């Protein structure tokens with residue numbers, strides 16, 4: 021293919037929009053991406069070459085099975101499914117054949133657990149590309165991100181003789197809940213990368229605006245705690261029971277009392293506490309879903325260590341078994357000046373765009389884990405925001421974005437690659 025058009029980007033985006041898949045179930049999505057990339061004669065890695073399953077946070081068997089079933093229904097080949105080893109996501113490797121740096125670009129591919137709006141003024145409904153999967157929707161724009169990645173892949177192949185070095189296109193699963201990046205990082209796939217670039221559509225900027233150097237990415241750890249006690253008749257033999265609900269409640273109130281941190285922002289939220297079976301039974305099971313955040317890794321660690329210790333202490337007090345599981349994590353990020361300068365130059369070449377030097381991101385994004393891994397290995401990283409008007413906030417059932425900004429993102433990526441390679 022030559023010259024990527026907006027029409028092509030929209031076609032891809034709407035196709036992915038129809039078949040959204042939540043984190044770790046993106047087998048059909050991955051298969052479609054792999055087919056396209058291999059069709060371009062790019063080397064494509066899947067399975068444990070790109071995902072370390074030990075770090076695949078919150079990857080439940082039922083979600084994997086559901087994704088596999090959908091893939092088979094859509095005739096994804098058994099050969100490819102076997103190659104994927106029940107792991108989603110893929111990495112394409114473009115090699116110019118000439119010496120030069122290695123650049124990684126990251127695109128997330130999963131959807132949100134939201135049912136898409138059927139309102140008459142919702143474009144996906146009107147234009148017939150609504151989600152075919154109830155309870156799942158591309159409500160964050162990752163369908164756009166995939167399309168941008170495919171467009172860049174085509175551009176690389178078309179411009180091979182003008183380029184040097186290598187490019188790794190990372191199609192990362194399970195960004196929602198900040199679960200997938202660590203597993204990809206722990207595969208070692210970015211350890212030889214000199215430059216890392218990632219971005220998001222929309223979010224903190226509108227169409228035509230580019231936030232070149234967003235700041236204030238919050239570190240976060242998502243934790244699940246499960247308390248196990250012993251049930252008993254609450255009237256006749258309460259002394260034989262071990263009360264998991266009491267343990268979880270005590271842990272909750274203690275966690276909400278973790279002291280503030282003097283060196284920066286911190287957060288804790290106990291979003292879910294489920295326990296008990298019936299009024300007259302000693303509750304033998306309790307589950308807590310907790311998240312902590314911090315302005316930097318030290319503060320975040322302070323929060324998570326305190327939360328874990330309190331859960332352990334409370335379990336001990338009530339003689340309960342307790343297990344904790346990390347369900348996701350993201351870190352902070354300081355963008356590198358060299359890449360800020362390169363992107364600034366590219367943005368300035370497009371008079372229709374407004375470059376915003378900096379703006380607080382204020383949320384968490386697990387691309388930071390890959391970006392920081394690259395920095396720790398001696399490379400440079402940048403995460404930026406490509407503004408796009410939205411019809412509703414991210415993760416809402418009426419979310420839709422200004423599709424033309426996919427072309428903007430494509431132009432920025434290819435502009436940066438031209439500078440770097």
Ligand SMILES: [Zn+2]
Pocket residue numbers: 160161162195220
């Ligand atoms: Zn997102």
